[in-house]
Amino acid sequence: MTFRNSAHRRAAGAVLGLVAVLTLGACSSEPTVTASGTTGGGPTQSAPAALPAKVTVQPAAGAQDVPPGEPITVSVTDGTLDSVVLTNPEGKQVAGQPAPDKKSWKTTEELGFGKTYTWSGQAVGTDGKPAPINGSFTTVKPRRQMSGSLNVGDGITYGIAMPITLTFPSRVTDKASVEKALSVETTPKTEGAWGWTDGDTSVHWRPKEYFKPNTDVKVNAKIYGVKMGDGVYGQQDVSASFKIGRSQIVKGNPQTHRMQVIRDGQQVADYPVSYGLDSDPGRVTNSGVHVVMSKHATYSMSNPRYGYTDVNVPWAVRISNNGEFIHGLASSIWAQGKQNISHGCLNLSPANAKEYYDGVLTGDPVEIEGSTQQLGPKDGDYSDWTYKWADWQKLSALAS
The missing domain is CATH 2.60.40.3710 (Immunoglobulin-like)
Structure with missing residues (x-):
C-alpha cells in the first residue's frame, strides 16, 4: 500500500509539473509590463533618428552652360522643404511647384538662354534644424x-x-x-x-x-x-x-486590275483600275503599305522622262512621294479593270475617283500587292510601314 501511495504521489507530481511547464510556456508569449510602463514580449520599433536635412539642387551650384530644357529641381532627404526661391538676373522669381510631400520642387516656366539664376530658401531636417538652399548656375548661350x-x-x-x-x-x-x-x-x-x-x-x-x-x-x-x-x-x-x-483600308492588286475599299471591316466599294505598266520598272505601281498623304480636287502632273507636263487630273489622292496617286482619268477608262497602262498611279473613272475622294482621310492605308516592285524607305516621307516592327524599333536613337 505504501508503495502504491508513493507511486500515486509521484504521478500526481509529474502531472502538476507538466501543467506548470505548459502554463509557463503559454505565459511566455504574453506581453509583460516593464518598469517604465511599456509592454514587452515582441520586437520594438525605435523612433526615427533625428538627422540634418540633405539638400540637392539640379543643376549643381556653380554649373555653367546649363541647357534650359533640362530639369531644374531642388530635392531633400531627411527633411522637408520650407521655402524655395529661384531668381533671374533681374531679381524676378521663377515660377515653381513643390511636390505634395514637400520633398522636392521644380520650375514650371521656361528659363532663358545665357542667364545666371540664383537659389535661396531653406529646408528643415528631422532634427528640426534649418538647412540653407543657396548657390547659382548659368544657362548656355547657344550658337x-x-x-x-x-x-x-x-x-x-x-x-x-x-x-x-x-x-x-x-x-x-x-x-x-x-x-x-x-x-x-x-x-x-x-x-x-x-x-x-x-x-x-x-x-x-x-x-x-x-x-x-x-x-x-x-x-x-x-x-x-x-x-x-x-x-x-x-x-x-x-x-x-x-x-x-473610322477604319478604312484600300486593298489593290495590279494583277486583278481592281481595288477594294474596306470600311470598318465591310467592303463598301470595288473599282476597276488601271495600274502602272508592269513591264517598265519606272512606271510600275509598287507593292506595300502606302499612306494617304494629301488630296486635291485637281492636280497638275508632269513627268518629262515620259514626255508629259502639266496634265491636270481630277480627284487626286497622293499615296507616296514617288509619284503614286489614286486619281480620275477619263482617257484610260477603256483600260481600267483590264490593262495596266499608267505611270505608277491608280487610274479610276472620274466618277469613281470622286466617290473615293469624298470618303478618304489623310493617314488611310493603301495596301498594294502583286506588283513586280516593292515600296521601300526611299519612296517618300511616309514610308514608315515598309519596315517590320523589329526593324522600326532599331531606328530609335535610344535603342539599346
Whole structure:
C-alpha cells in the first residue's frame, strides 16, 4: 500500500509539473509590463533618428552652360522643404511647384538662354534644424536655335495608319536628347515607337499596328532648350492633339486590275483600275503599305522622262512621294479593270475617283500587292510601314 501511495504521489507530481511547464510556456508569449510602463514580449520599433536635412539642387551650384530644357529641381532627404526661391538676373522669381510631400520642387516656366539664376530658401531636417538652399548656375548661350514642325494639327481627324513626324530645317546630331523630349499619349493605349527615317532631319512615331478607330492622340515635343548638337538648341515646344477616325483600308492588286475599299471591316466599294505598266520598272505601281498623304480636287502632273507636263487630273489622292496617286482619268477608262497602262498611279473613272475622294482621310492605308516592285524607305516621307516592327524599333536613337 505504501508503495502504491508513493507511486500515486509521484504521478500526481509529474502531472502538476507538466501543467506548470505548459502554463509557463503559454505565459511566455504574453506581453509583460516593464518598469517604465511599456509592454514587452515582441520586437520594438525605435523612433526615427533625428538627422540634418540633405539638400540637392539640379543643376549643381556653380554649373555653367546649363541647357534650359533640362530639369531644374531642388530635392531633400531627411527633411522637408520650407521655402524655395529661384531668381533671374533681374531679381524676378521663377515660377515653381513643390511636390505634395514637400520633398522636392521644380520650375514650371521656361528659363532663358545665357542667364545666371540664383537659389535661396531653406529646408528643415528631422532634427528640426534649418538647412540653407543657396548657390547659382548659368544657362548656355547657344550658337543657334532651331524649331521643329509637326505634320499633324489640332482637332483634325486622320486615318488609322497616320504616322507622326517632327521635321527640322537642318541636321540634328544629338538625336537621343531630342527623342527624350518627345512623348505620345493615346486613348486607348497604343504601342508605338520613334524612328529617325530621313537621315538627321526628321523623326517619326508610328504605332506597332494600325491605330484603333476613334483613338485620341496627343503629341508633345518639349524641345525648348534641348541640346540638338553642335551648339544648336531647341527654340520652342510644339504639340498637337488630334483624333483617329473610322477604319478604312484600300486593298489593290495590279494583277486583278481592281481595288477594294474596306470600311470598318465591310467592303463598301470595288473599282476597276488601271495600274502602272508592269513591264517598265519606272512606271510600275509598287507593292506595300502606302499612306494617304494629301488630296486635291485637281492636280497638275508632269513627268518629262515620259514626255508629259502639266496634265491636270481630277480627284487626286497622293499615296507616296514617288509619284503614286489614286486619281480620275477619263482617257484610260477603256483600260481600267483590264490593262495596266499608267505611270505608277491608280487610274479610276472620274466618277469613281470622286466617290473615293469624298470618303478618304489623310493617314488611310493603301495596301498594294502583286506588283513586280516593292515600296521601300526611299519612296517618300511616309514610308514608315515598309519596315517590320523589329526593324522600326532599331531606328530609335535610344535603342539599346
